[in-house]
Amino acid sequence: MPFGERVLAHRTYPEPAATLFGPDGRRVLAERPGVAVRVDAGNLLVFADPLTSGEDDRSVAGVGAESGKVVELGQLTDVRGESYSWNTSVIACGAAKEFVLHRFAPAE
Template sequence: MQIGADRSARVLDAGTGDEVTAPRPSVADPDDEVIAHHGRLIVAESGNTRRILVYDLDKLGEPEVPYTAPDNRQIERLTACGDDRVCFVQTTGYDAKTAHVVAVDVAKGGAQWSRPLPQAEKLVPVGDAVLVTQNSSPAQVSLLDAGGTVAWTRAGAAGRLDGGNVLHFSKALSTSPDDPGLSGEHVGDAAVPLGSLAGVRSATCAWDQKHLACVAEKDFVLHTFAS
């Protein structure tokens, strides 16, 4: 998906670079929040009216409008959170204390649910659930289930391992050496303690389903998860 400086959009073949659809004008600015997901181009339209627009990637015809925000609401952090669903943070004005996480059905239209979570600033989908990082002191993260119910809220930070599993740090991620506790959780089950990291700069950590690598004070550490 390519968004041009003239607000046009076109679909390219990622293997060859060939144009799949001709450019369509007046779709989005390059810095607008845009997702290409499950055969759709989804745009959080900026301007006086805040809307979610949905284009069919096969033809880039006229868009559907599954959601229009109330007056004086802002839409940020647009995130795909299901095959036919997007989630985003909606605030009144730009006041983070008023933040709600909203889920919209882009196939049938309309908001599925809206959950108040003040200071919400980052969304990460985990299957049908959504991890929400809140810019609070101390740092905390919440997990919303598929229906928008808060499954838990915990201190620290969390990240997605795959479509059903979460990695949780007991403290906020830091660029200074620290010793956060670590746990893993399959969504819907109890968390499993994985021990503590020693002297790592947790903000540098990267992981997949089998490994966790972090920069330490003078070196780096590599951990392997038990299968």
């Protein structure tokens, strides 16, 4: 997936992982386990587990595309991964009976 001057590559087998390559072909983010999604032109979110329909606790990290710096954002508890929506500061997650909002600040 193009990501500005970078390329975000996804692997699904044997376990999901993401690698971010810079314009020179070097790895900015080296094979991070999980599923990466774009937040904006300079930031990614990486969910530690696939975004499935089951309700579970899910770990999420922010990644700055320029630096590759990973910031652990913590656990999203009792949420359904397939229901996530996000913008540059909030993740909305479906839970058993309601939606839950989690705030975060993008990585640098």
